[in-house]
Amino acid sequence: MDFRLSEEQEALREVARDFLAARWPADKMRAALDAQPALVDDDVWKEIVEMGWLGVAAPEASGGIGGGVVTAAVLAEEAGRGILPGPFLSSLTAALAAESCGDDVLLGEIIEGRSRVALAVEEPGGSWGPDAVCLAATPCDEGWSLSGTKILVRDGQEADVLLVVARAPDGLALLKVPADVPGLARNRMLLMDGQSASELVLEDVRVGSDARLGGGEGGLLEAYEKATVLCAADLLGSAQASLELATEYAKERVQFGRPIGSFQAVSHRLADDLMKLEIGRSLLYGASLALDDRRENASALVSAAKAWLNEAAIAAVESALQIHGGVGFTWEYDVHLHMRRVRCNVACHGDADFHRDRVASHMDAALAAEGSGP
Amino acid sequence: MDLEFSAEDEAYRAKLKVWLAENLGGGKGSVNELMKSATEGGNKDPLAGARVWPRKLWEAGYVGLAWPKAYGGQDASFTEQVICAEELAKARTPPMINTIGLSIIGPTLVQHGTEEQKKRFLPRILRADDLWCQGFSEPEAGSDLASLRCRAELDGDSFVVTGQKVWTSLAPISDWMFLLTRSDPDAPKREGISYLLCDMKTPGITVRPLRNAAGGMHFSEVFLDQVRIPRENLVGELHGGWKIARSSLDHERSGLSGVLALEETLGRLWRMASQIDRGGEKAVEGPTTRRLLAQHWIEIEGLRHLGYRTLSDQIAGAAPGAGSSVGKLFASDLRSRMARTGLRIEGPLAQVAKRSPHVIDRGRWHAAYFDALGHAIGGGTSEIMRGVIAEKVLGLPRATED
Structure with missing residues (x-):
């Protein structure tokens, strides 16, 4: 029983966070909104490939790091936090699909950056x-x-x-x-x-x-579950970054002679957002681990994580926008970058009702198996 | 990451399950049998029956798991504590009447009590010999607990205590009360509070039961008039009671046993929705109800996995993360939401009184609803808990001056 990330996973998170903060400034994402869609610069992409991020989940025998879906989720979370554009997550998604469907050749090509693949x-x-x-x-x-x-x-x-x-x-x-x-x-x-x-x-x-x-169909469905989990992790990363931005601002911004974070209308909203994200984090890593362990309720947990984080992430970015006041509504401020990303991911791979329906189907089966009776 | 219990832990679970099956049946020597016979034959203790189960459970080694062996505890591992709580939650066990002792004052004494206090009180809590109640809240000191006024003046070898406590659960049947008193009226409010243990048979104590909004008689007002409490019943330092009270509110738990109770509630909701008609189909077939129930499944899984994180931190001896502080609040909110869902599924019949023969499920959802709303107030309101999360986890400035 140890439902914590390992030291290696935490270390990888730190490396990823530092790397993205240094090499992918948010301004480039902002610029992409007015010009061509954003892709990371070639040299940054080359380094990402060299660091082995695309093989983070794959077994070592296939040229990967062997971290499974859990470690892939760590990187997807950091990509969301760092507002990292393609082709990292799309390539990682494709790598997981190639693995689920047993194509080691394609997997190797993706991991080594020889082929760009999209699902x-x-x-x-x-x-x-x-x-x-x-x-x-x-x-x-x-x-x-x-x-x-x-x-x-x-x-x-x-x-x-x-x-x-x-x-x-x-x-x-x-x-x-x-x-x-x-x-x-x-x-x-x-x-x-x-x-x-x-x-x-x-x-x-x-x-x-x-x-x-x-x-077969099983491999394909598993690939889609993994794509969904990475999307949910991306949501968590953006939402967590938004919560941190809002919290820092609430500590510093003074109105009526006090930091606005001392007002309960502000602090309770942030406490609620934190609670929702902690539940979402628990679901996300629960779902990732269930996929790695091939548990029978893995697909229901994936839907649980996506449905929950869809709504929790929207709450967090909307709070961030509101709590920053006018400043947060400016083009130069990063809040709208997170909000845009969250809004895209929420509509990607299933909205909350889509996933609640999938959970309900799981309950139909699970509760029927349990045998009903008052 | 792994969510497996070790082979030793699973063996512990298997042994406990066998024990529960043997003792909870209806046969000779079973708990039910013992509870019935305890109150027969002129036994003067009206709670004799209610003491049977906690005592039996303790004798078998399934009570006081976290406490030291020297005082009757088990020194059990965190995983054993969780497994024990889980299996007890799954089995249909009689109620534990000594819960307040086991969950609040016991752990406080383990941490802060003198050797004499531990030897004197802990074994009696474990055996359900002594029942305890909590004297914290006062009419003018609810959420702002530190402004309490119940006065304790040191007079020779004892404190003389005068004041009023309120919302005191189980006061009429309690043998002892742990209470917070104002021992130094001139000190800043958090620095003049002493934590005392009071025998409820001491002269000067009056207990007046209050009827709650749900109709039950769970809590009382307790009036103290010149009540003498020996100085040896002071817990921790003189005037140092505030920190001890705070630490007793901090006994973080993974909350995993609570998850099983919520899971059972969800099963009941699903079965009720499968039986009740709503607009020509069963309620469970309508998208609104289906999604509501699915949402509860999601919420319960979220809470369960949050509990695994807290448990993992405890096992590793790591400081509890942000997750553990939000679990209690989330569970409390979730209980309310699920009770509301119950009333919603009942539809028009949600109006029917519990004592009416037309009531659904013996009025379970009305009771659950009131119970859940009460929980959002007792033991720290949800607002206070949000304030604590904002301050301790997010590091936001306090809303109040002191």
Whole structure:
């Protein structure tokens, strides 16, 4: 029984935090809101790859660090805190997907930075997740023919390979699609936080039969759970940073002759935000560990973490904006950068009701198994 | 990270489960049997039946787990404490009448009591020989506890205490009261308070039960008129009672046993929602109710994993993190939310009185509702707890001057 991060994990967190604070100033993110979507500079990206961050979860045998989802969540949290744009999280998400679906070659290429890979799940239609996938994978002479549309593919515009979730005759499938394949059109979708995403339109795109990853539907669903957990970790990082900004400001800002943090309307709001984030932190690492340990309630815990952090993070960034007053509402201040990122992540991989419905389905099964009776 | 208990811990759990199964059944020698026979045969102690269970549990080694063996405790590990609390919460056990002694004054004496006090009081708390009540709040000293006025004047070898206490739970059946008194009226308010132990049979004590909003008789007013308390019943230093009272409020727990109670409540809510009709379908099939119940599942898992963090800190001997301070407040809020959900699922029938034959679930949700709202007041209001989190964890400036 030890539900604490290890010394190594805490050390990695510190390294990541210092590195991002030094190498990725928030001003670059601000600039991206008016110009091209933000991607980290090539030299920063190179260092991130060299530090092995993309292999943080993968087993050592596959060229990774062997930290599992828990350690990946630590880095995703720091990316959220540091307002780090792509392609770090999209690449880490793709690495976890390659691992879940047993493609060691692709995993190695991602970890070593030889290939930029983006996971394409969501489609038009207003919902989220593999269940809502319509994009068809039809068997053909070469292997597979793919037709359909993907949206909100993070860093899809810059990817060399797209990991496309499709519906094959025998169930959901994950297929590798080279970015330059005929029949694939990529259109940029600008995100409100300055990050890059794509719409992919596939019209009879042909890929070989070896393009389909293994692991079956189970591997694919696991990949989506991991993507969701990283998104939740990102939310926690932004929210925690916002809470800290607001708390520091409340200590310093004097009105009516007192620091505003001494007023209960302010301090109780921050105490509530802290409470929500501590619950969210507990759920996030509980869900990450459950994925690593392959517990049967892992998917319900993932949904719990995402549903909870969606709402807790919004509360924290809105408090930060409100407590900073007019200053917080300026372009130069960082609060809106966190708010934009949180607003994007909240709508990414399922909103709170989407995940509450998934938890309710889990309860249906769990309580039926328990046997009902008054 | 791992959330597994060790093989030794699981063996401990298995042994406890066997013991519980053997003793909680209805057969000969079972607790139920003993409780019935305790009050027969002209026993003058009206609480004889109620003492059976705590005493039996102690004899088996499942009470006072955190306390030293020298005073009847178990010196048990943190994981054993959690496992024991969990299994007791899962089993349908009779109530423990000595909870206040076990959870508040006992740990305080372990930490701050003299050797004589520990030897004299701790074993009697464990065996449920002595029941205790708490004399902290006063009519003019609620959330602002440090402004209490109950006067204690040193006169030779004893204190003479005069004043009034209020919201004192279980006062009429208590043998002892631990109380805070104003021993130095001239000192700053937190520096003139002494922590005393008072025999409830001492002349000058009047207990007047108060009926609470839910209709129950759980707490009382206690009037003290020239009550003599021997000086040996002072806990800690003269005028040093405030810090001791604060430390007794700080006995952080992982709260994991409370999680099991909430889990059981959620199971009840789900079953009720599966049986009650709402607009042509079962309530549990409607999206609003489903999501509300799912939200409670999420909240309970959040609290459970927060508890694992606190427990892990305790095991490692690390200072409790930010998490432990918010657990109590969150649990208290969650209890209220779940009770509200119960009344909401009842729908129109939520109006029906408990004693009406038409009431659902024997009025459980009304009781749970009042109980939860009471919990948000007793033992430090939610507002006071938010203030403590703001000050101690976030480091925000205090709202008040003193």
